Amino acid sequence: MKRRDFMKLSAATALGATVAAMAPSALAATELNQTNGDLHTTVDRKTAAMGLGDGKTFAYDPEKPYLNVNVGLFHDAQVTVGGQNVGTATYYLPDGMDPWAPAVIVLTPDDTTAKAFSGTVTGRMWRTVACKNKIAVAFFGPENGGSWNLSLSAAGRDDAAALDALYQLMRKKSVKLSGAFSMDKSHTALVGYKEGGAAALLFGARWASDFSSICAVDAAEVPAASLEAVGGQYVLPFPGDSTRGVQEEAIAAKTVDTPVWLVRSNADSTNKAALEFYLKANQAVAKGDGVYVSGRAGSAAEVWVTEKAQCPAAIWEKFSGQFKRFMALQLPGRVAKAEDFTRRGFDIHEEWVNGELRRWMVYVPSTYTGNEKVPLVLVMHGYTASMYAIAEESRWYDVAEQNGFIVVFAQGLVRPADLMGNIPTAMWLAGPFAAMAGKDTDPSVDLEFINSLLDRMEQDYRIDTTRVYATGHSNGSLMTWATACRYASRFAAIAPVGYMFTPLPELDPAVLLPAWAFLGEYDSAGVAELVEDNGTVKALQGWNAHNATNEAAVAESSSYNGAFVTKSFMGGNAPLVKYTVVKDTPHVYLQEESVAIWNEFFSRYSRGADGTLYYQGNAVNAGQYQPSANWYAAK
Structure with missing residues (x-):
């Protein structure tokens, strides 16, 4: 997989007070002076990376957050089956792994x-x-x-x-x-x-x-x-x-x-x-x-x-x-060629934003000229993953190319994960994950980064601000819910995949926010079945109440040869809440989901400058929430 050197941008266009763009080589051991904590030096990392002696664990450095903390040769990694040791492996981890x-x-x-x-x-x-x-x-x-x-x-x-x-x-x-x-x-x-x-x-x-x-x-x-x-x-x-x-x-x-x-x-x-x-x-x-x-x-x-x-x-x-x-609807999965992120259309950024070193990747379709405004889709990856991973998994860049819009893949910062017992990992601070922010970290910092990123996209490209959408997977799905609650008026619709969440108190009750949620039949981060009082039902009830839908008139449909089984809840004259169970799938984001989300949902919604929501060009008339128990099973 090829990845483009990080773009060097001027201070005048910085999101934060300081802009310091780096190439990937700047993240390697040769550019490292020392980390915090134990004060390991450049020589320490070079020595470990050369395999001279055992591998070493370095302290997390907030100045260089994406650097891997474990470097070098790690022998005797215990492999167990059924609680019994069946062998040992040796890992080699180079310095500067993403x-x-x-x-x-x-x-x-x-x-x-x-x-x-x-x-x-x-x-x-x-x-x-x-x-x-x-x-x-x-x-x-x-x-x-x-x-x-x-x-x-x-x-x-x-x-x-x-x-x-x-x-x-x-x-x-x-x-x-x-x-x-x-x-x-x-x-x-x-x-x-x-x-x-x-x-x-x-x-x-x-x-x-x-x-x-x-x-x-x-x-x-x-x-x-x-x-x-x-x-x-x-x-x-x-x-x-x-x-x-x-x-x-x-x-x-x-x-x-x-x-x-x-x-x-x-x-x-x-x-x-x-x-x-x-x-x-x-x-x-x-x-x-x-x-x-x-x-x-x-x-x-x-x-x-x-x-x-x-x-x-x-x-x-x-x-x-x-x-x-990758997982795909065509069982048994999809074998694909690794994407070349150095090819035309991709721009990769690393910059200081609000005091943190942030990354994001933009895909600009070949049809973009800058003469006309185009829609924008924001995509966020899951816990421990990356902007590259969600890009290849979801292939939103293909959908963007085919439909003439811009897509931005945002990278969660690598942060200490002590509360989970894990090494520093890429994550989004949102909902339950906000509790993982350190004592010196504002738990809203990721939400503010996304807001700044959207500002930046509108500055760098001709974005149709009436047609901005957000989606994400797993921890990125949670981030989608949270971002939409904080900045609801910025989005015309959202589509979280792989994690359900009820509306947060900060969601403006006056702003209708169309949402299409997905869970896999074998999802490990949510229960696909709709059973009274489970988390999935409670989340949908919360969003139905916010969008004032009529639960008694839920519409059911299937697509992709029965793989997508969908319930649609009408709010006024639009399906403001949709929920799809994807058969035969685990905790993944499918390229087919991206296609469906754009063609059947995002492309149909827009939001006027005054906040009015439009569905297929018609203003959405707010209804009245009518709860019902006929769309889920009793305990």
């Missing part, structure tokens, strides 16, 4: 521990790749440094379970863990060498949706019987937070499309079974020169077979760094 960083899991050959392999020539080359690309690398070996259990013997370790446990461990941010960091669950690649290559092909197949791609180098033979056994196991159709939905969806591992590269792995002889397994999984067709492309509509997955040796840098740059795995 929040929500991609990662590579490297499986070692037989008779090689993770710690030992991290110090080999290949291991050091992977550490160099990590430094250059600011990604994490984890090394993992067979049980007790012995042999991978490729035969799936009941007497050996369940290597598939161990690999999944490592992936889940790498997603955790607890300060109690060795080398915790913020990992991009949609961009975690799996690479294996020799017997570890066979393990990557076999156990990666078992948990296909965990990994964005698999690369096997000089792979030993993968037993066909073992592939058949794991291929029949059910998997999540998405990088999941839990196992909810596995049995209901009944998706076999052998049907999940996965980018795979077999490098010098005898795909035409001893590993022919592995090649055929992945060709079938991808419904792949030959493209030529050892490349096969997925036959699934909308999938970017490919299978490569080559005999030329490949160094870690080539593996990352050509293949592992190119693919990402």
Whole structure:
């Protein structure tokens, strides 16, 4: 994934009193003088990043908040299954990793521990790749440094379970863990060498949706019987937070499309079974020169077979760094190419705003000339994530390009997360999260940042201020609710995804605010079912009361072949509150949601200069709230 250097802007256009724009290199160890707290110096971070000695944990520095606090080699990360230790991993975390960083899991050959392999020539080359690309690398070996259990013997370790446990461990941010960091669950690649290559092909197949791609180098033979056994196991159709939905969806591992590269792995002889397994999984067709492309509509997955040796840098740059795995309505998920944020249309900013170093990314459609005013959509990511992550997940930039509006992806500041027991992570201070503000931090600072950002967008671009909208996912959904309550008159409509919340007291009762909320059927941050007195029902009741809807006349509909099941509550002559359960999905933001939100909701609303709300060009007539119990189930 490529990311543009942060734009350098003049002090005259600063949002705060001070503007200090930086390139990503300014966030690296070479530019660091010292952190606060323990006064670790540049030399300390350089030494740790070089892998000289064990990894180190540095104090959070509010002057450089996006710097990762854990740097270097962290050995003996305990991997557990069912409460039992099943192995140890070694992490390498370079200096200067962004929040929500991609990662590579490297499986070692037989008779090689993770710690030992991290110090080999290949291991050091992977550490160099990590430094250059600011990604994490984890090394993992067979049980007790012995042999991978490729035969799936009941007497050996369940290597598939161990690999999944490592992936889940790498997603955790607890300060109690060795080398915790913020990992991009949609961009975690799996690479294996020799017997570890066979393990990557076999156990990666078992948990296909965990990994964005698999690369096997000089792979030993993968037993066909073992592939058949794991291929029949059910998997999540998405990088999941839990196992909810596995049995209901009944998706076999052998049907999940996965980018795979077999490098010098005898795909035409001893590993022919592995090649055929992945060709079938991808419904792949030959493209030529050892490349096969997925036959699934909308999938970017490919299978490569080559005999030329490949160094870690080539593996990352050509293949592992190119693919990402997202949830989509097309089960079992969506394999896409990583977005190039250096391409035309994207502008990335880092500036001091109200005393804090803030980031945001703007996408300007190719049709924008500045001669006419255009709508604006504000998009906010979830807890620990990033503006890049929500951009790729939701693909609002595609919707903006197709419909001629500007979209801004705002980045939550990386803050200490002591109250959650986590390392400093990207977050939005809103609702319950506002309590996480430190004693010297105003809990409204993020709300004020968003307000300033909207001012800035109206200054830098010709924005139609009657057509400004907000959406977000999870913690960003909470931020959407809170921002809309604080600055209701700025928005024509909002669409929070993945988190429900009742109106805050500061919401002006005179301002109608259309809201369309989404929850996944298997959402981990909310209960999709509408049951009396649960949080989802209470939130909808609160918004229905504010927008004066008639709950007795709720309209029900479905779309996307029944995947979206929607209830619409009319307020006067407009559907002012909508709620959609997305079937078969977890806690995610779908690109299909972005399309629907724009086409069916945002594009239909505007707000006049006097605050009047319009729906499809007609003024919305405020109704009277009429509560009813006919749209939810009794306890």
